[in-house]
Amino acid sequence: MINVFQPSLGDDELAAVGEVFKTSWIGRGTKVAEFEEAWAAHLGVGRSHVTSTNSCTEATFLAMELFGIGPGDEVVLPTVNFVGAANAVAAHGARPVFCDVDPELLNPTVEDIERCLTPKTRGVLLLHYGGRPGHIVEIAKLCQERGIWLMEDAANAQSSSVDGKAVGTFGDISAWSFDWGKIAVALDGGILYAKDPAVTAEAAKRAYLGMAQSSGFSEAHRTQTRWWEFEVSSFSRRSIMNDVQAAVGTTQLAKLRDFVKRRRLIAEFYDSAIAEVPGLRTPPPLPDGHESSYYIYWVQMDPAIRDAVARQLFDEGIYTTFRYQLLHKVDAYGSDAVLPSAEKAAASTLCLPIHQALSDSDIGRVVDTLARAVRDRTHG
Numbered sequence: 001m002i003n004v005f006q007p008s009l010g011d012d013e014l015a016a017v018g019e020v021f022k023t024s025w026i027g028r029g030t031k032v033a034e035f036e037e038a039w040a041a042h043l044g045v046g047r048s049h050v051t052s053t054n055s056c057t058e059a060t061f062l063a064m065e066l067f068g069i070g071p072g073d074e075v076v077l078p079t080v081n082f083v084g085a086a087n088a089v090a091a092h093g094a095r096p097v098f099c100d101v102d103p104e105l106l107n108p109t110v111e112d113i114e115r116c117l118t119p120k121t122r123g124v125l126l127l128h129y130g131g132r133p134g135h136i137v138e139i140a141k142l143c144q145e146r147g148i149w150l151m152e153d154a155a156n157a158q159s160s161s162v163d164g165k166a167v168g169t170f171g172d173i174s175a176w177s178f179d180w181g182k183i184a185v186a187l188d189g190g191i192l193y194a195k196d197p198a199v200t201a202e203a204a205k206r207a208y209l210g211m212a213q214s215s216g217f218s219e220a221h222r223t224q225t226r227w228w229e230f231e232v233s234s235f236s237r238r239s240i241m242n243d244v245q246a247a248v249g250t251t252q253l254a255k256l257r258d259f260v261k262r263r264r265l266i267a268e269f270y271d272s273a274i275a276e277v278p279g280l281r282t283p284p285p286l287p288d289g290h291e292s293s294y295y296i297y298w299v300q301m302d303p304a305i306r307d308a309v310a311r312q313l314f315d316e317g318i319y320t321t322f323r324y325q326l327l328h329k330v331d332a333y334g335s336d337a338v339l340p341s342a343e344k345a346a347a348s349t350l351c352l353p354i355h356q357a358l359s360d361s362d363i364g365r366v367v368d369t370l371a372r373a374v375r376d377r378t379h380g
């Protein structure tokens with residue numbers, strides 16, 4: 001089976017995990033600090049702006065806590081979205097307000113966001129669909145003008161930028177994921193970035209039981225006090241990464257540039273090969289100055305054949321999917337929004353396999369099988 005997403009883990013990661021085992025310390029320690037440092041350097045920001053978590057979802061929940069949203073507040077987010085984003089808003093008693101997206105890009109435009117702003121809007125929780133920066137520059141400007149916060153869920157965008165500025169550093173808070181399905185993985189884990197280092201520090205405290213100071217070995221060396229005593233500044237959960245995860249994450253981060261390079265080649269191959277296939281539309285070209293992480297590659301076709309094409313590909317050993325199910329259609333969020341562009345996109349889009357382990361013959365097979373599946377249904 002050719003997978004749609006797949007991590008590239010091997011001897012390097014096993015060796016990194018082995019090193020951690022030898023230290024007999026697998027909890028949060030020096031490896032986590034190294035990973036945070038490496039991620040900050042990757043973003044081109046100071047170390048004090050980032051802290052790690054056990055997942056991107058948890059970082060998003062923490063962010064909503066830090067923004068202080070509650071009942072009566074609204075947060076605008078695209079309906080083509082990961083379920084955890086809307087859960088983080090709703091769990092704090094605020095209302096997720098789902099906005100439409102550009103039907104070809106699956107990212108919201110400034111107008112899509114603007115149309116949803118009301119006096120109750122506290123912030124915007126943006127996703128960079130497929131790893132493309134989208135309209136981040138304009139949306140950040142809009143949020144600033146309106147005096148509302150911007151959070152970037154940059155899980156799709158580990159290595160994306162606009163004119164050299166890393167995606168995830170445009171908003172007030174951002175989060176990345178390193179779960180099994182992302183480009184660089186840490187088995188599980190997340191990074192939270194905040195523009196204000198004081199917010200990062202507060203997030204770090206809340207990610208570890210709301211403890212007002214560090215504890216353990218390092219603190220024992222530093223202080224003459226009883227290091228097992230602590231103060232609590234918030235009633236928080238335990239949402240931290242450990243050294244095993246971080247060692248894998250740092251090893252993967254060193255390969256991220258190569259992973260993305262391979263994914264770009266695959267996307268370019270798909271772009272040119274699929275352009276020849278009648279009935280299929282490839283994603284619009286990237287604007288000048290934009291770098292994508294190529295996390296998702298998608299094609300669009302007649303909605304009447306999309307599901308049957310996906311089924312045929314599956315039967316022939318090629319796994320495709322659609323990301324992400326429209327959240328305004330999920331009953332639990334109680335939305336009555338009508339979002340025609342997103343609905344059109346959700347009916348016509350199919351996400352193809354894209355990951356760095358795909359061989360040239362794999363991607364050739366994807367295109368040939370896809371072309372045949374579409375041709376069979378277009379010409380009877």
Ligand SMILES: *Cc1c(COP(=O)(O)O)cnc(C)c1O
Nearest residue numbers: 055056057082155156177178179
């Ligand atoms: C994977 C993903 C997440 C969730 O990340 P976890 O680390 O698994 O919590 C959130 N948002 C988007 C857009 C994702 O792709």
